[in-house]
Each structure stands twice: as structure tokens, then as C-alpha cells.
């Protein structure tokens with residue numbers, strides 16, 4: 536039997552690893568790392584390696600690095616594009632487990648933040664475990680998400696008393712009816728969709744590179760901070776070559 540651990544690593548800084556994640560990392564024989572092409576590639580791999588060296592010191596372990604398949608642009612059939620991308624990823628995991636993990640060994644992927652939030656690795660791995668007919672055991676170790684770090688940094692709860700929270704994508708924020716939004720955490724926003732929410736009596740709590748050395752925060756009424764946000768986002772992206780940001784949009788007037 537082989538074991539695959541999906542370990543939530545938090546949003547970058549090793550200080551966000553849970554004790555359970557550290558114990559899990561210490562059980563691992565082989566770490567699988569998928570490199571995404573793009574300008575943040577080296578920095579993101581470096582953060583993972585820093586976590587391993589912090590947890591494992593001189594201990595012997597193997598790292599197998601492979602290229603993550605690029606996702607085609609999803610302008611048209613989004614579901615189909617994502618399906619093809621997931622199928623490609625599943626095949627890569629299958630090959631890594633077959634070729635680079637011995638019987639009785641433990642392999643792991645360090646997943647950014649928490650594995651349950653906008654990361655389908657869990658479904659792909661669960662599928663492989665199910666098809667393995669007992670040959671592959673799967674364990675998931677939860678992590679601290681960028682969403683929790685966003686709230687902690689701005690010193691806010693995500694919802695006010697009795698309210699619900701929507702966690703959604705930039706893709707949805709770009710097209711939804713702004714009137715639907717009470718408290719929305721927006722992730723995977725490549726087009727700065729917060730600007731659509733001007734004139735809506737809303738506040739925004741924004742964070743980039745949360746939990747990382749370049750962490751940057753901006754908050755305030757959407758009407759007042761949108762220009763600052765657009766400028767900050769563009770400047771950071773130009774300086775570093777990549778950006779990772781998340782924000783909470785909140786309609787004013789709920790009970791604190």
C-alpha cells in the first residue's frame with residue numbers, strides 16, 4: 536500500500552504550518568512539486584523548499600519536481616477547459632505515484648493555503664485512491680487559508696452578526712448583480728473586479744501576498760480606495776512579475 540498526503544501548507548510563511556502539518560511532513564519519503572510556468576514560479580517553489588528545510592533540517596527526503604500542465608484560456612467553454620486540465624493533472628499524479636513512490640512509502644503534495652478552497656487536487660487524488668482498489672491511501676491535512684489570514688490582518692470577522700458569507704471567484708464578481716453581494720470573499724481575480732462595485736455603498740478589505748514577505752493591505756470604502764487599489768496592484772505586479780490577491784467586499788449597514 537502507498538500513502539498520499541495532501542498537506543495544507545498555509546499561504547507561504549512556514550509560521551502558518553499547523554503542528555499536524557509539521558508531523559505529516561516528517562512522515563514523507565517523497566515530496567511531489569508541480570511547477571507552474573510563469574514569473575512567480577521560482578519564488579513559489581522556494582517558499583515550499585523553505586518549509587521543508589525548516590521542518591526537516593538535514594533529514595533525508597526526495598523531491599520530485601514536474602511541470603504542471605498549463606490551462607488553456609477559458610473564454611468559451613469554461614467547464615470543458617477545466618475538465619481537460621484536471622484530466623491532465625490526474626494523469627500526472629497517477630504517473631508520479633506509479634513511478635516515484637515505492638510500496639509502503641508516503642508521498643505528499645504541499646497545497647497552498649487550505650486544500651478545500653479553490654483547489655481540486657483533493658478530488659483528483661480521491662478519484663485515484665478510489666480506483667486503486669486499496670493500493671493507495673489518501674490523507675488530507677487542513678491548512679490555514681489566505682482567507683483566514685486576510686481577516687486576521689484586517690482585524691475583522693468575515694461576516695457581521697447572523698450574516699452569510701459568499702466565497703467566490705473574480706470570474707463571478709465580474710458578471711454578478713452587485714445587489715446580490717453582502718459579504719463576498721473574492722479569489723482568483725485576474726481583472727481587479729472590485730472596481731465594478733463602485734457606487735454600491737460597500738467597503739473592501741484587500742490583501743496581496745498574504746503571509747509572505749511582500750504582504751500588502753489596503754482597506755476602505757470601495758468608492759474611495761479603488762484608484763489606490765488599481766495603482767497598488769499594477770505596481771506590485773510590475774515589480775514582482777506576478778500577484779496573488781484576495782479581498783472581502785462588504786455592504787455597509789449590517790449589524791456589527
Ligand SMILES: C[S@@+](CC[C@H](N)C(=O)[O-])C[C@H]1O[C@@H](n2cnc3c(N)ncnc32)[C@H](O)[C@@H]1O
Nearest residue numbers: 546648649653680681722723744745779780781
Ligand atoms: C487556486 S486558489 C488557492 C487558494 C488556497 N487553497 C487558499 O486556501 O488560500 C488561489 C487564489 O487564492 C488566493 N490566495 C492564495 N494565497 C494568497 C496569498 N498569500 N495572498 C493573497 N491571496 C492569496 C488568491 O485569490 C489566488 O488567486
